[in-house]
Amino acid sequence: MEFDLTPEQRALQEEILRFSRAELNKDVIERDREARFRRDLWEKCAGIGLPGLIVPAEHGGSGVDCLTTAIASEAFGRGCTDGGLVFSILAHLLTCVAPIVRYGTEEQKERYLPGLCDGTIVGGNAMSEPGSGSDAFAMKTRAIPDGSRFILTGSKTFSTNAPVADLVVVFALTPDKGGDAVSAFLLDPKTPGVEIGRPIEKSGLRTSPMAELHFDEVILPADTLLGGAGGGATIFAHSMNWERVCLFAAQVGVMERLHEQAVDYVKTRKQFGKPIGHFQSVSNTIAENLIRLNAGRLLVYEAAWRLDNRKNPTIAASAAKIFVSESFQKMAADTVRIFGGYGFTTEYEVERIYRDSIASTIYSGTNEMQRQIIARLLGLKIHPGLE
Amino acid sequence: MDKGFLSVQAAVREFVLREFLRDGDAGQLRNDTELVKTGIVDSINVLGLVEFIEDEYAIELEPSDIQKFTTIDNIANGILGKLTGLSR
Numbered sequence: 001m002e003f004d005l006t007p008e009q010r011a012l013q014e015e016i017l018r019f020s021r022a023e024l025n026k027d028v029i030e031r032d033r034e035a036r037f038r039r040d041l042w043e044k045c046a047g048i049g050l051p052g053l054i055v056p057a058e059h060g061g062s063g064v065d066c067l068t069t070a071i072a073s074e075a076f077g078r079g080c081t082d083g084g085l086v087f088s089i090l091a092h093l094l095t096c097v098a099p100i101v102r103y104g105t106e107e108q109k110e111r112y113l114p115g116l117c118d119g120t121i122v123g124g125n126a127m128s129e130p131g132s133g134s135d136a137f138a139m140k141t142r143a144i145p146d147g148s149r150f151i152l153t154g155s156k157t158f159s160t161n162a163p164v165a166d167l168v169v170v171f172a173l174t175p176d177k178g179g180d181a182v183s184a185f186l187l188d189p190k191t192p193g194v195e196i197g198r199p200i201e202k203s204g205l206r207t208s209p210m211a212e213l214h215f216d217e218v219i220l221p222a223d224t225l226l227g228g229a230g231g232g233a234t235i236f237a238h239s240m241n242w243e244r245v246c247l248f249a250a251q252v253g254v255m256e257r258l259h260e261q262a263v264d265y266v267k268t269r270k271q272f273g274k275p276i277g278h279f280q281s282v283s284n285t286i287a288e289n290l291i292r293l294n295a296g297r298l299l300v301y302e303a304a305w306r307l308d309n310r311k312n313p314t315i316a317a318s319a320a321k322i323f324v325s326e327s328f329q330k331m332a333a334d335t336v337r338i339f340g341g342y343g344f345t346t347e348y349e350v351e352r353i354y355r356d357s358i359a360s361t362i363y364s365g366t367n368e369m370q371r372q373i374i375a376r377l378l379g380l381k382i383h384p385g386l387e
Numbered sequence: 388m389d390k391g392f393l394s395v396q397a398a399v400r401e402f403v404l405r406e407f408l409r410d411g412d413a414g415q416l417r418n419d420t421e422l423v424k425t426g427i428v429d430s431i432n433v434l435g436l437v438e439f440i441e442d443e444y445a446i447e448l449e450p451s452d453i454q455k456f457t458t459i460d461n462i463a464n465g466i467l468g469k470l471t472g473l474s475r
Contacts, residue, residue: 103450137430181454231450233430234437241434310442312435373431379408 009068013075019048020079028082028207029346035199035206037164041085043119050076050089052117055101059113066242067304069093070249074297077253081349083356084207086250091160091208092116094243096123096169099184099235103227108186112167124161124168126187126213127236129154134369136171137182137233143172143220150174150225152185152193152218163199163209165189169239170213171232182232186224193218204355237314243364244317245303248324251360252300255293255328258335258353262286265339276338285334292327299323315377318370325360325367332357390444390470396463402439403459407432418459428456440466 005013023044031038045051053069055061064072073090080086097116100108115121132138141154152172162168170187173180189196197212227235263286266277276282303316332354336343343350361367375381396418404413407427422428428436437448440462446469456462 176454184450228449228451228454230454234433234450234453237430237434310438312438314431314434376429376431377435 005071009071012064012068013071015048016050016072016075017079019044020076024080024082024085029349029352031082032084032206032352033346035201035209037088037207037209038085039122039164041082042089042122045085045089046117046119049117051092051119051123052097052113053093054098055113055117059109060117061113065304066245066307067301069242069246070300070304073246073249074253074256074300077250078256079253081257082207083254083353084205086254087205087247087356088122088161088208090243090247090250091125092123094246095125095160095239096167098242099169099226099239100186102238103184103231103235105223107223108226112186116167121166122161122164124159124165125239126156126159126162126168126170128156128158130157133158134366136236139171139173139182141170141172141215143174143183143185145175146219148222150185150220150222152187152215152220154215156213156215157197158200158210159213160208160210162189162196162211162213168213169226169235170215171236174229176230181230182236183229184226184232184235185220186226187218187220189213191218191220202359204352204358206355240365241303241307241313241317244321244370245300245307245313247364248296248321248360249300249304251324251328251357252293252297254353254356255289255296255324255331258331258350259286259290259293261350262289262335262338269340282338285338289327289331289334292323292331296320296324296327315374318365318373321364322367322370325357328360329354329357390467392463392467395444395466396459398443399440399462399466400459402436403427406435406439416459420459421457422459423457436462444470446470 024041049062052061053064053072056063077086100112112121116123127136129139129141131140141156143150143152154172156170159168166188168187168189170185171182172185174183193216195214197214200210202210266282266286267275269276299320303313303320306313306316335350336354339348339350342348346352400418404416408416433453437453441448444466446466452465456465
């Protein structure tokens with residue numbers, strides 16, 4: 001088993017780390033306070049290929065696999081202190097770009113992928129509704145067939161990038177054999193009938209824009225259907241596996257940065273005549289969080305490897321998501337405490353990371369749901385239809 | 388590899404029993420059991436089924452194909468349709 005990165009992965013990692021530190025980290029405290037999204041920084045990220053990592057080169061991307069994407073995401077999370085920007089870029093990549101790469105027609109790929117890669121198209125995703133979060137498929141948004149087109153009606157909430165998106169993957173119910181199936185559509189938010197609701201103000205990830213979307217008899221041409229009628233559940237499952245691996249790879253990167261910050265601080269901050277790292281309650285905390293960081297990285301990388309090698313990654317992805325997010329939250333809280341009173345101020349930028357960490361156990365499927373996914377795949381739940 | 392209907396049906400059934408069900412459920416699983424309605428196949432484990440079919444039979448499935456895979460018989464028919472280029 002080889003744990004080293006390939007030379008290409010190492011080069012990509014170093015480039016993203018160098019770029020992020022040099023170009024993305026000015027005025028983050030102010031951007032966070034103002035909940036300000038910076039489109040110019042998005043375009044800078046496009047300049048080094050972040051929004052199109054997994055897109056084949058023929059469509060303008062880098063064509064890298066999931067493991068390399070995870071390595072790149074980790075470097076991005078480590079180097080960029082604006083967690084909201086990292087979140088928005090990766091949401092675009094994993095929930096809009098990835099489904100088109102995997103399930104798009106050639107026409108859809110040619111129409112959208114170049115722009116999604118070069119920064120001219122910002123992607124988003126709309127799944128959750130006011131009445132359906134964890135119970136995602138209890139949605140009410142419908143796309144009714146009308147000749148060769150569909151008429152979309154309903155509402156979505158918690159749609160990341162919606163206020164600034166140029167393309168949104170929207171999931172809606174379509175009729176199927178007397179019942180309903182979930183289908184996915186590629187929606188231009190400027191289509192008549194689409195209303196972008198008020199921006200949703202959040203505790204963390206504040207520079208990542210989020211809003212509700214409302215659809216009032218929006219006409220969707222047939223060529224906006226992604227993956228065929230009824231393909232939405234498969235497309236959603238696919239993008240969730242990628243999200244649970246690569247989004248949480250970025251969190252591993254943030255944890256690395258927190259670790260570095262904490263170690264630097266406790267070596268210099270003195271109390272009672274000694275660096276505070278000398279005291280066991282501080283050093284033990286740092287040691288335990290390093291274990292969590294390294295374990296989380298291995299879980300993420302194994303899940304990425306499984307995804308690349310068709311080894312059914314679902315349990316591994318859910319396990320990585322649970323472990324990394326809960327470790328991230330703990331580590332962020334511990335880092336605030338290590339910094340003491342200064343950790344509670346915005347100046348030291350660790351309280352912002354703690355606020356960013358709160359949602360990590362909620363998005364991409366709550367950790368409670370992830371535990372149920374694992375239980376389900378272990379055969380621990382009874383199938384009512386067979387009782 | 389034998390790609391006749393009975394052989395494909397048996398392979399799919401064996402996969403579903405091995406991956407999705409407990410030992411005691413085998414006797415209740417029929418080839419026309421509605422896999423989605425009974426919760427045996429859902430959005431969580433459907434990708435595992437897709438990977439098995441694609442790898443075992445070297446075919447590529449679209450999400451809309453998967454939508455039609457409601458019973459073991461439907462899945463077997465769908466696989467054979469892809470292999471022969473004929474829809475069933």
